Amino acid sequence: MLLTPPPPQPARPVAAVVERHRLPSDVRLLVVRYRAWDGRIRPAYVLLPRWYGPERNPPLPLVISPHGRGVPARSNAHIWGDLPAHGPFAVVNPEGQGRRFALYSWGDAGQIDDLARMPTILRRRLPWLRIDPRRIYAFGGSMGGQETLLLVARFPHLLAGAAAFDADTDLAMRYRDFPLLPFGTYLQWVAREEVGGTPSGDPRAYAARSPLDDARAIAGSGVPLQLWWSTKDQIVVDQARQTGLLYHLIERDEPRAPVWQFVGTWKHTAEMRWFRRLPFALQLFGLLPGSPHIATAPLSPVAVPGFTIVESGAGGGTLLRGVFPDAHAPQPLRPGFLYLPPGFDRGRRYPVVYLLHGMPGAPDEYVNSLHIDSLADHLITSGAIEPFIAVVPAAGPDVHYNGEWAGPWEDYLVHGVVPWVDAHLPTVPTAAGRTLAGLSAGGFGAVDIGLRSASVFGRIESWSGYVRVLHDGPFKHADPKTLAANDPVRLLSLEAAQLRVLGTKFFLGSGPNHSHWFKEQETVDFAARLRRLHLPVALRLFPTRKGEWLDQLQAGLEWALGRPQTSLVPPPHSGSSSTPTASATLLT
Known part of the structure; x- marks a missing residue:
């Protein structure tokens, strides 16, 4: 007897609907x-x-x-x-x-x-x-x-x-x-x-x-x-x-x-x-x-294993969605995004910008809110920046994860995502070819990971990010040694000499205070600290919340991939606070 589970009522299961076509002769x-x-x-x-x-x-x-x-x-x-x-x-x-x-x-x-x-x-x-x-x-x-x-x-x-x-x-x-x-x-x-x-x-x-x-x-x-x-x-x-x-x-x-x-x-x-x-x-x-003609299969120059095209912009760029695989990372991994520039050609090499999302959050914020593909297409086709690849991975088990880009998620990015991208795409596979950037918690992650992996990323950007270690995510029950090892202020002092040798550059953006843990003054003070250590830094301050994330994304891309649109933060005057002087960059 064919044993089949009882169907739901009142409808019959799909198994009961049997095709009744005659076989070919x-x-x-x-x-x-x-x-x-x-x-x-x-x-x-x-x-x-x-x-x-x-x-x-x-x-x-x-x-x-x-x-x-x-x-x-x-x-x-x-x-x-x-x-x-x-x-x-x-x-x-x-x-x-x-x-x-x-x-x-x-x-x-x-x-x-x-x-x-x-x-x-x-x-x-x-x-x-x-x-x-x-x-x-x-x-x-x-x-x-x-x-x-x-x-x-x-x-x-x-x-x-x-x-x-x-x-x-x-x-x-x-x-x-x-x-x-x-x-x-x-x-x-x-x-x-x-x-x-x-x-x-x-x-x-x-x-x-x-x-x-x-x-x-x-x-x-x-x-x-x-x-x-x-x-x-x-x-x-x-x-x-x-x-x-x-x-x-x-x-x-x-x-x-x-x-x-x-x-x-x-x-x-x-x-x-x-x-x-x-x-x-x-x-x-x-x-x-x-x-068989393999070319008739759904393959193209922008085909990437495990990634699917979700948008082919009018400007010529391509947005793909998929999972950056890493067997050593917490499973299951959430999907992220890849952006490939107009005229993408596997015969040339491209710089890569790694974009870290905020917490809680998802890579979708760069796509649905900031429209990274449309913005990048415009900047590239207008000649403002050079063509590049954008990589937007995901951290945390779901969109509600309220932690940090640290611990297993730092390992995932540095030891999983970056090697995979270099293996599957025509990148410039050196620190000089990589920019690490993030907004809010992603900004902290970019600075923390960038300082801890200075040989991997040549440019570090933080957009309205904080530079204090919060006791959440992997730091919730961390010991003092772990907290100290992820403190950007402490890391900066320890790694300054190496950063100067490597030529690491920094971009810091800041809008109005948007939470109880983010304070604009922290960004200003951190920029001044970088300057005192003779490390190149650009600072952009945005006085209003409206459009600040998109403005910081655009400014950060232009700084990393085109003609710098900002001034270097001048050293603070002797005896003064680290608040920028009139010669610092203050944009409306």
Whole structure:
């Protein structure tokens, strides 16, 4: 008996809606029965060219195709159309069996074992079907893509190639995202029944079904792999943190791994159809005649692994969104942004500006509020500044994180984000080519990290940032030694000689006091301290709040990448306070 969880009322689950299309005339469908890992009898639907049979049976490649969540294997067979006849090749669509459910197996270990047994099962049930053992592949979409990836990780010797379309790769995250879908609470109940609990109650069980946890095995498998995912996926939401992150991890663990990534804006698994991109994916493995044209895939000079284009400005620049991967940083990481300039050319090298957001906050503040892409396009095309790359990473587990760019988030930036950017983009990979800037808490982070990593960043900018160590985030329970090691005033005195040798430059911007911990006078005093230590510093003061963040962003970019628009802060007069004199820069 096919065990399926009870549907929500009054509607039926998607699994009950079965496609009823006739098969093409040049394809034949056979049904074989097999004993699943738990002893239950399950059907598998085999597609063959119509002409293939006991009297005419050359060896054929075999495609193992696990179905998606709630989709019967018989329906999965319809996505192939007449492609098996044009290969020719065979396709097996197993019904499957999870710990409890057939249509909701979600990568159960027994199900993956059964998928690996499909060639043997077919040889026994259809002895006249000759399978080429060197040409066995796996293709799956959604949950079927998840199981395809787990098959690659655990049975790499079996496969000559695999393709996963819009796959789940982190089942725990998937569980948490289910409420965003219709019948989300029902799907969470199904997952609890199938897996044996919740992600918090049994994290190992969810990890065992998540390809992300097998990323190293997939990277080292040597199996040619296609990863297809959509930025507009409304079923497996935030695919950048699912399939996109898996690609990052594979690339990190094995840069030469034979993996293709295709990113677009299609609906969930829409490309895994005989009339869409499935023929192209088959051609890549030689399963269909003709040569695939990689250039027709969604690739371009601005393509960056794991990042998706979210805006192509009228000025010619490109804004991309994705996760800067780092296995050593707190997981899961939030997505950030990349800005690539007009006329981006991988044949030249660009300076990079790293932009740190405030706390609590997100990289989106540079995009939705300050419109970094439009501003940068304007400044570049007008000739005010040179073309550059902007990197906007995220700190903290969510937008409510009210901490600091310190501790694990400093490590993430310096040891994760910067090396990844230099490895994947044509940067000027020296301190002279890097600017570190931030607003508010990001301003503190820029000064603190910049002073602690002076050999990494040649220019440091703080926009309405503070220079005192607040007892929050990683400093909440920190010991005096840690606090002292992150005190910008103390660091400045200790590192001044090295900063002069390295030629490090500073830009300090300040608007009106915007919180009880930010005081404009701190910025003024810190600028004077820099000047007394013979370190170059530019100071810009903005008297009104309206537009201060955008004005500071523009001024900071012009200072770092164009003709300096500010004066150096003069040394304070003997016996005077550090308040700027009339010759300091005071702008309206």
